[in-house]
Amino acid sequence: MASVYKPDQARVPPALPFPIPPFKIALCQLSVTADKERNIAHARKAIEEAAAKGAELVLLPEIWNSPYSNDSFPVYAEEIDAGGDASPSTAMLSEVARTLQITIVGGSIPERCGDRLYNTCCVFGKDGKLKAKHRKIHLFDIDIPGKITFQESKTLTAGENPTIVDTDVGRIGIGICYDIRFQELATVYASRGAHLLCYPGAFNMTTGPLHWELLQRARAADNQLYVATCSPARDTGSGYTAWGHSTLVGPFGEVLATTDHEEAVVISEIDYSQMELRRANLPLEKQRRGDLYQLVDVQRLNSQSTK
Numbered sequence: 001m002a003s004v005y006k007p008d009q010a011r012v013p014p015a016l017p018f019p020i021p022p023f024k025i026a027l028c029q030l031s032v033t034a035d036k037e038r039n040i041a042h043a044r045k046a047i048e049e050a051a052a053k054g055a056e057l058v059l060l061p062e063i064w065n066s067p068y069s070n071d072s073f074p075v076y077a078e079e080i081d082a083g084g085d086a087s088p089s090t091a092m093l094s095e096v097a098r099t100l101q102i103t104i105v106g107g108s109i110p111e112r113c114g115d116r117l118y119n120t121c122c123v124f125g126k127d128g129k130l131k132a133k134h135r136k137i138h139l140f141d142i143d144i145p146g147k148i149t150f151q152e153s154k155t156l157t158a159g160e161n162p163t164i165v166d167t168d169v170g171r172i173g174i175g176i177c178y179d180i181r182f183q184e185l186a187t188v189y190a191s192r193g194a195h196l197l198c199y200p201g202a203f204n205m206t207t208g209p210l211h212w213e214l215l216q217r218a219r220a221a222d223n224q225l226y227v228a229t230c231s232p233a234r235d236t237g238s239g240y241t242a243w244g245h246s247t248l249v250g251p252f253g254e255v256l257a258t259t260d261h262e263e264a265v266v267i268s269e270i271d272y273s274q275m276e277l278r279r280a281n282l283p284l285e286k287q288r289r290g291d292l293y294q295l296v297d298v299q300r301l302n303s304q305s306t307k
C-alpha cells in the first residue's frame with residue numbers, strides 16, 4: 001500500500017541537528033571581469049579577507065567567474081567532477097575552504113555536463129569536500145521591452161532538484177537568483193528544517209530596486225528563517241548591469257546587514273536562537289490551516305511512495 005503523504009507533519013521542522021553557536025557570515029560582493037584567472041584570484045582574496053574577519057561561512061555571487069551573458073556561459077563553463085576539485089574555479093573554493101577551515105557557498109558558475117550547460121552553485125565544507133551542487137531550477141527568461149530582455153534558456157538547462165545541505169553552520173537551502181521568486185521552494189526548504197536560505201543572485205537595474213529586498217524579506221518572514229543573498233558588484237560597462245545590494249535578513253524579516261552596489265565584504269552575525277524566539281512569538285506553523293490548503297513536497301512524496 002502506498003504510504004500517505006502528511007505535509008503538515010512533514011512541515012514541523014526537526015530539531016537542530018546539533019547546537020550551533022552564533023557565527024559570522026560574509027557576503028562577498030565581487031567585481032567580475034572578462035578575465036577568468038583574475039576573477040578566481042580575486043574571489044580567493046575576498047574569501048581570505050572574510051575569514052580573517054572571523055567569517056565561518058562565506059557566500060559568493062551568482063556567476064562570479066564569468067560575465068553574465070549567453071555568449072560567455074559556454075566559453076567560461078567548467079566540468080564539475082564529484083569531488084569538485086578538478087576545475088579551476090571549484091578547485092580554488094575547495095582548497096581555500098580546507099585551508100581556512102570555513103564553509104563556502106560558492107555563488108555560481110556556468111557548468112558544462114555533456115552537451116548541456118547549467119548555472120551551478122557548489123557548497124564546500126571546511127574539510128574542502130564538495131557537499132552539494134545546486135543547478136538553478138528556474139531559468140531567468142524576462143522580457144520588459146525597453147528595459148530588460150534576457151533569456152537564460154537560450155544556453156542553459158534548468159536543474160531538476162531542490163538542494164538542502166547540512167553543514168557545520170546549519171542546514172542550508174540553496175537557490176540561485178530567479179529561484180528566489182518561487183516561494184514554494186523556500187517553503188519546502190523550511191519544511192525540511194532549513195535554518196538559512198542562500199541565494200547567490202544578480203538582479204538588475206529594473207527589477208532590483210523593486211523586488212530584490214522585498215523577495216528576501218518575504219522568504220525570511222514567511223518561513224521564519226535567515227536569508228542571505230550575494231550579488232556581483234555593479235559594472236555599468238558590462239552587458240548586464242547587476243543591482244548589487246547583497247543582504248542578510250533575519251527570521252523576523254529584518255535586514256541585518258546590507259551594502260550598496262560597490263565591491264564589498266559584508267560581515268554579519270547569524271544566531272539561530274532568534275529563529276526559535278520568532279517561532280515562539282508567532283507560531284505560524286501551529287496556526288497554518290492544513291485543512292484548507294497544503295503545499296506538496298513532490299520529492300518527499302515520491303521518496304515516500306517508493307518505500
Ligand SMILES: NC(=O)CC(=O)C(=O)O
Pocket residue numbers: 140176177178179181201202203204207208211
Ligand atoms: N537574474 C536573475 O536570475 C533574476 C532576476 O534578475 C530577476 O528575477 O529579476
